[in-house]
Amino acid sequence: xxxxxxxxxxTERVMLAHGGGGELTGRLIExxxxxxxxxxxxxxxxxxxxxxxxxxxxxxxxxSFVVTPLEFPGGDIGRLxxxxxVNDLAVMGAIPTALSLGIILEEGLPMDLLDRVIASIAxxxxxxxxxxxxxxxxxxxxxxxxxMYINTAGVGGLHPGAHLDLARIVPGDVVLVSGTLxxxxxxxxxVRAGIAFDSDLRSDAAPxxxxxxxxxxxxxxxxxxxxxxxGGLAGVLADISARANVSIEINEASVPITxxxxxxxxxxxxxxxxxxxxxxxxxxVAHDDASKALKILHAHRHGKQAAIIxxxxxxxxxxVELRTRIGGRRIVQxxxxxxxxxxx
Amino acid sequence: MxxxxxxxxxxxxxxDALVDLQGNRVxxxxxxxxxxxxxxxxxxxxxxxxxxxxxxxxxxTWDYLRQAYGPDFATELExxxxxxxxxxxxxxxxxxx
Amino acid sequence: xxxxxxxxxxxxREAAGQLLRPAQYMEVCGTHxxxxxRSGLRDLVPGNIRxxxxxxxxxxxxAQRHIDAAIALSREPGxxxxxxxxxxxxxxxxxxxxxxxxxxxxxxxxxxxxTALEIAVANPEATVVFLAVGFETTAPATAATLLEAxxxxxxxxAVLMCHKLVVPAMLTLLRxxxxxxxxxxxxxxxxxxxxxxxxxxxxxxxxKPCVVAGFEPEQMLRGILQLxxxxxxxxxxLENIYQAVVRSDGNPxxxxxxxxAFVAETTPWRALGEMPASGLGLAPRFAHxxxxxxxxxxxxxxxxxxxxxxxxxxxGKVQPVECPLFGxxxxxxxxxxxxxxxxxxxxxxxxxxxxxxxxxxQRAERPHASVTEAVT
Numbered sequence: 101x102x103x104x105x106x107x108x109x110x111t112e113r114v115m116l117a118h119g120g121g122g123e124l125t126g127r128l129i130e131x132x133x134x135x136x137x138x139x140x141x142x143x144x145x146x147x148x149x150x151x152x153x154x155x156x157x158x159x160x161x162x163x164s165f166v167v168t169p170l171e172f173p174g175g176d177i178g179r180l181x182x183x184x185x186v187n188d189l190a191v192m193g194a195i196p197t198a199l200s201l202g203i204i205l206e207e208g209l210p211m212d213l214l215d216r217v218i219a220s221i222a223x224x225x226x227x228x229x230x231x232x233x234x235x236x237x238x239x240x241x242x243x244x245x246x247x248m249y250i251n252t253a254g255v256g257g258l259h260p261g262a263h264l265d266l267a268r269i270v271p272g273d274v275v276l277v278s279g280t281l282x283x284x285x286x287x288x289x290x291v292r293a294g295i296a297f298d299s300d301l302r303s304d305a306a307p308x309x310x311x312x313x314x315x316x317x318x319x320x321x322x323x324x325x326x327x328x329x330x331g332g333l334a335g336v337l338a339d340i341s342a343r344a345n346v347s348i349e350i351n352e353a354s355v356p357i358t359x360x361x362x363x364x365x366x367x368x369x370x371x372x373x374x375x376x377x378x379x380x381x382x383x384x385v386a387h388d389d390a391s392k393a394l395k396i397l398h399a400h401r402h403g404k405q406a407a408i409i410x411x412x413x414x415x416x417x418x419x420v421e422l423r424t425r426i427g428g429r430r431i432v433q434x435x436x437x438x439x440x441x442x443x444x
Numbered sequence: 445m446x447x448x449x450x451x452x453x454x455x456x457x458x459x460d461a462l463v464d465l466q467g468n469r470v471x472x473x474x475x476x477x478x479x480x481x482x483x484x485x486x487x488x489x490x491x492x493x494x495x496x497x498x499x500x501x502x503x504x505t506w507d508y509l510r511q512a513y514g515p516d517f518a519t520e521l522e523x524x525x526x527x528x529x530x531x532x533x534x535x536x537x538x539x540x541x
Numbered sequence: 542x543x544x545x546x547x548x549x550x551x552x553x554r555e556a557a558g559q560l561l562r563p564a565q566y567m568e569v570c571g572t573h574x575x576x577x578x579r580s581g582l583r584d585l586v587p588g589n590i591r592x593x594x595x596x597x598x599x600x601x602x603x604a605q606r607h608i609d610a611a612i613a614l615s616r617e618p619g620x621x622x623x624x625x626x627x628x629x630x631x632x633x634x635x636x637x638x639x640x641x642x643x644x645x646x647x648x649x650x651x652x653x654x655x656t657a658l659e660i661a662v663a664n665p666e667a668t669v670v671f672l673a674v675g676f677e678t679t680a681p682a683t684a685a686t687l688l689e690a691x692x693x694x695x696x697x698x699a700v701l702m703c704h705k706l707v708v709p710a711m712l713t714l715l716r717x718x719x720x721x722x723x724x725x726x727x728x729x730x731x732x733x734x735x736x737x738x739x740x741x742x743x744x745x746x747x748x749k750p751c752v753v754a755g756f757e758p759e760q761m762l763r764g765i766l767q768l769x770x771x772x773x774x775x776x777x778x779l780e781n782i783y784q785a786v787v788r789s790d791g792n793p794x795x796x797x798x799x800x801x802a803f804v805a806e807t808t809p810w811r812a813l814g815e816m817p818a819s820g821l822g823l824a825p826r827f828a829h830x831x832x833x834x835x836x837x838x839x840x841x842x843x844x845x846x847x848x849x850x851x852x853x854x855x856x857g858k859v860q861p862v863e864c865p866l867f868g869x870x871x872x873x874x875x876x877x878x879x880x881x882x883x884x885x886x887x888x889x890x891x892x893x894x895x896x897x898x899x900x901x902x903q904r905a906e907r908p909h910a911s912v913t914e915a916v917t
Contacts, residue, residue, distance in 0.1 A: 113643040117630075123874055290468070294623075294651045294660075300467035360467030362508065367449045367465055367488070368652070369626075371579075426546055426758045428581015430894040436873050440626030441652050443447055443490040443679060444571060444600055444885055446572055446678035446730035473655055475685045476795045487733060487786045490625070490675070491653020492682040495733045495792060501785035507543075507757055 117437030119166075121330020121376070124437040147188040147326065150258070159194035161185060162253035170213065170248055172291045174283075174302030175378070178217040181250040182224035182232075183305045183378055184329070189254045190312040191325040191381065193262025199225065200253045201235040208246030217248065228307030230254070261316035268323045269344040271414040274390035278311065278381040278397050279304065279405040280356045281333055285375035285439070286364045295368070295441055300360050306379030311400045318396045320389035326382045331435050334373040336382045337420040338434035348420045350410035350432065369442030373422075374435040384412065448489035450502050450509065453482050455524045463488055466509075482524045549762045550585065556769040557587035565591045565721055566768050567857055569711060570728030571598030571885035572756055578894035580758040590765060593857030594890070596710050596813060597728055599675045599703075600627040600883035601851075604809040605843040607703045608633030611672045614701060614832055615646040621664060623657045624672035626650045631882045634844060638672075654686040661690070661698040670832045672701045678730040680704040680821055681795035684802035687827055699832035702822055705808060707731050708739050709819035715747045720856050724750035724768040726761070729783045736791025737781040748777040755783040802827055811879040812845055812852040851878035854887050861888040868892065 118128045134143065141149040148161030165181045182199065189196040201221065205214065225232050232252075283304045290299040308327065315322050324344075328336045333355070337348050357365075357372050365372040379402060385393045390408055397403030415421070420432040451465040453474075461474040463486060470488065474480050477493045485502045486493035503510050557564075568574055574594040577583040583592060596602055608628075612635045615622035622638065629639040629650065642648040647667075651657055654671065661669035673683040683704065690698045707728060714720050727740055732753045740751040750771035754764030760783060767780050781787050801824065808820025823831050833840065845851075849871070850864040861867045861880065871877040873889050880888035 113640065115639050115643040117639060127874075294649055294656050297471070298469040358467075359508070363449065363466035364468045366447070367468065367470070369447045422581075424579070424581030426580055426582060426585065428584040430578055430581050430584070433893055440629055440650055442627045442884070443625045443652065443675065444598060444627045444883060446570070446676065446728070448678070448730045448733070472653070473682075473685060476681050476792060476798070478794060487730075489730060490679055490682050491655055492685065494678065494681070494730070494795065495786040497785050505755055505757060505760065505783070505785040507759065 115437075120435065120438035121335060122374075122435035122437045125330070126434070146192060148192045148194070150192070157258050159189055159192045159256050159258060160253070161188040161192065162251065163188055165250045165252070167288065168247070168293075169291055170217065172303055173287055173299070175305035176217055176220050177248060177250055178220035179224045179305045180378055181252045182221055182228060182230075183307045185252040185254040186228045186230055186307045186309050187327040187379075189256045190307075190309040191264075191327050193259050193264045193316065193325070194256035195259050195313065196228065196230040196254050196256040196309050198233040198255055199230055201232045202251040203235070203237050204249040205237065205239045206244070206247040207239060207242040209248055210246065214248070224307065228309055230307075230309070259313065259316050262322075264322065264324055266324055266340065266344040269340065269346055269384055269412055271346060271412050272387045273323060273384050273412040274387055274408055275337070275348060275350065275410045275412065276383045276385060276390065276393060276397065276406060276408050277328075277333065277356065278308070278383070278403040279379075280358050280361065281328070281377055281380065282357060282361045282365060282372035282375035284378040285332070286361050286368075286370070286372075288376075289368060289370075289441065290364065299364060301364060304377055304379035306402050308379065308381055308402060311381065311397070311402050314396050314400060315383065315393060318392060320393040320396070321386035322383060322389075322393065323386065324384040328377050328380055328382050330376050332372070332374040332376055333382065334371070334420070334432050335434050337432060340384065341418045341420050345418050347413045347415035347418050348410055349413050349415070350420065350422045352422050352424045354407050354409045356405045356407050369444065370439050371435075373432060374439055387411075446489055448487045448494065450485055450497055450506055451488050453480055453484045453486060453493075456480065456482055461486075461493065463493070546759055546762065549759065549766060553762065553766045553769065554587055556766060556773060557590055559773055560589055560769065563589040563591055564723045564769065564772055565593055565857060566724045566726055566765065567593045567595040567714075567722050568726040569595040569597040569707060570726075570731065571601065571883065572730070573597070573726060573728065573754075573761065574887060574890050575885040576756045576758070576761060578890045580761075582758050582761055586765060590769065592765075593722065594855070594880075594887035595714070595725075595857070596810065596855040597676070597707065598879075598883045598885050599679070599705055600631055601879035601886040602705060602810040602813065602855075603628070603631060603674055603703050603879075604811045605633045605845070606809065606841045607701065608637070609635045609841050610833060610838055611638060611670075611701055612636065612641045612646075613838060614670045614836060615641050615648050617668075617836055619667050621647040621649060621660060621667045621669050622672060623649045623651050623660060623669055625652070625674065627883055628672055628674060630876065632876055634841065654682040655689070658686055658690055658695060658698060661695050665697060668697045668699060668835075670699050670701055672703065674703045676705055676707050676728070676731050677734040677799075678728075680803065681734060681792070681798050684795075684798040687802045687823075687830055688798060690830065691827065698830065699835050700823070700830050701832040702803075702820070703808075704803070704821040705810065706805065706819050706821065708735070708742070709816055710810065710813070711740075711743055712746075713813070713816050713819070714856055715743065715749065717856065719858060722749060722857060723772050724752070724777075726764045726768065727751050727753040729753060729755045729760070729787060732781070732783065732787045732791065734792050734795045736789050737779060737787055738789045739791070740779055744777050744779045750777050751779045753779075753781040753783050753787050755785070809843060811843070812849065812855060846877050849878040851880045851888070854878075854880050861891040864888070
């Protein structure tokens with residue numbers, strides 16, 4: 101019986117689903133990492149840590165990137181590695197200052213592919229205006245076609261306009277997203293072996309530090325930011341609800357999703373709300389400042405399709421609830437793990 | 445139990461067809477609907493077309509098709525024309541809102 | 542909301558208002574179950590209409606012994622086991638395919654049966670075993686793939702047959718006198734293949750209204766409305782409101798391929814036991830594609846958790862929260878019963894989309910009374 105098997109530590113193994121950013125990833129961290137590594141900075145489990153250096157708060161974060169295939173419409177592993185860490189810093193309220201780049205190469209990787217990825221890293225770093233200042237390379241034995249794994253870490257100082265704190269979220273606050281959802285995750289699905297289909301979908305991978313800075317400088321009371329990567333919007337909202345102990349009500353018709361993404365999700369049996377994004381923000385803003393924040397988002401090239409999608413409420417127990425197109429309601433939960441394409 | 449989505453055949457190649465699912469082009473098998481031609485609407489399940497769909501009925505049944513398929517949509521799709529040349533014309537007709 | 546939906550809701554409220562006791566309709570299909578939740582429709586249907594989720598999820602009803610056989614096959618040297626993503630987390634006694642993959646087995650997710658053949662052609666040194674699941678919607682794809690493998694002499698391809706048939710399951714439910722149902726919302730995409738006329742026995746032998754409907758909210762709403770109207774009129778008719786894709790005789794090409802490749806046989810359903818003529822096996826001339834036979838596998842027995850009430854949930858006798866395991870050990874991450882296994886299983890959908898502690902069970906009083914006859 102699986103229920104009993106999974107609690108048997110001696111036979112349990114890591115499964116792909118443990119990396120899906122859902123409930124299983126949460127358990128992996130809570131049951132295996134936190135008990136041994138816990139400290140106040142780590143235990144916040146945010147996108148990065150704020151550590152004081154000589155009395156100045158410095159935001160520090162790290163992220164690893166594994167994606168198959170390495171190149172896909174709209175981006176590649178290099179662009180993900182830069183944008184992912186830049187965005188993790190930005191949503192912590194930091195001004196990203198510098199990145200590190202650790203690359204593990206598999207024997208057999210075509211050199212011209214490596215060159216393209218490095219060029220992409222350079223372009224993305226330039227676009228974000230954050231330099232790669234240190235790095236490391238290792239090569240491992242061939243396992244498959246010749247792969248590549250990247251880790252980036254980043255540091256930055258806190259933006260003076262940043263007062264991001266889950267504890268400041270109160271009923272009445274407004275939830276915004278900076279653009280269409282699910283494009284990245286569905287693009288990756290479209291190029292994956294065994295599933296592959298040709299699509300107009302493109303990954304949305306983009307650095308959001310400039311957009312975040314504009315938001316933090318516009319005078320709106322921005323209370324919380326997060327980039328909805330693995331686990332998608334559903335994961336982020338479920339997290340906010342659980343940690344801030346509030347309910348969130350989302351209006352399905354307001355959530356921006358292209359019809360191409362909607363149809364791809366429908367075909368694969370995936371919920372677009374649970375699919376990863378790599379160039380989007382979820383933003384919680386004080387009620388009276390929502391239209392100001394929306395205007396700022398709309399004025400930026402990475403926020404043209406931003407939308408107000410819902411609000412924070414005091415409904416009890418704290419849950420994320422979706423008001424559907426036809427006026428019904430349903431609960432939005434954190435996804436469980438790796439989302440698999442379904443036929444049922 | 446069974447997810448299936450409506451799409452339109454762009455191209456036929458023996459038992460295979462390329463189907464447009466609103467900007468996603470999927471190679472499917474049409475052995476279960478052997479009489480299909482480019483321009484036809486089909487219902488796709490697990491990589492196979494399982495039924496042909498009348499265009500007007502498709503737009504009537506699937507709300508999201510009505511919402512998504514604007515009047516200029518037909519011109520964007522590159523449907524392989526048959527020698528009769530009728531498929532393009534008949535496609536454009538049913539797509540007006 | 543569109544005016545069309547508004548009108549339908551109004552008509553449904555009016556019709557439901559005339560029911561003299563709550564009515565129970567079964568949506569046979571798991572995709573209907575999920576669509577009801579996802580669209581929020583379940584929340585909007587008048588309170589005296591109870592929707593019961595039937596056994597219509599081929600993932601949920603795949604027996605432990607079949608999962609265990611798939612796991613055993615995936616552990617055979619040189620085997621690549623391929624299946625739909627739905628199957629990876631389904632628990633057998635030996636664990637799940639997902640866990641077996643983590644332990645080193647080659648398990649691959651496909652979205653089309655023909656990809657299984659492509660993998661076989663690309664890996665001539667391996668044997669590709671296709672764990673074939675699904676109802677009549679999916680079975681023709683397996684049939685077509687088998688026939689192609691036969692035509693092209695692809696002999697490193699084998700199938701573990703777990704396909705199931707819907708109508709025999711519905712009839713088995715009806716033979717059980719405890720089942721209190723006032724009608725069926727019939728599965729739209731199964732009906733594409735088998736045709737709406739396949740439900741005639743349900744209507745004729747058991748006098749239960751049947752409406753074949755699609756999966757858009759409007760289709761489902763209209764489906765329920767037609768069921769209520771039949772109940773009010775004291776009728777049991779077969780209606781097809783999914784005429785866009787469902788014909789009375791179904792898809793004859795698909796039926797022909799299935800008849801060529803398969804034979805109906807007795808098969809075990811998880812939590813429901815064995816049902817005669819409710820599954821598909823390989824026709825004798827394709828027996829060499831049978832993975833069980835090719836690998837000389839002995840099928841094990843099922844040991845369902847005795848506390849699990851999925852069998853009753855599927856039959857509409859109890860609601861998920863009435864099961865002692867629901868949410869207490871049996872969750873979507875650690876599913877015990879079939880209804881929690883698939884994301885479209887009744888319990889999984891309930892767990893995922895419902896507010897906790899809401900929708901506490903309300904039993905319909907005197908379920909066998911006519912809905913137009915006053916309950917005393």
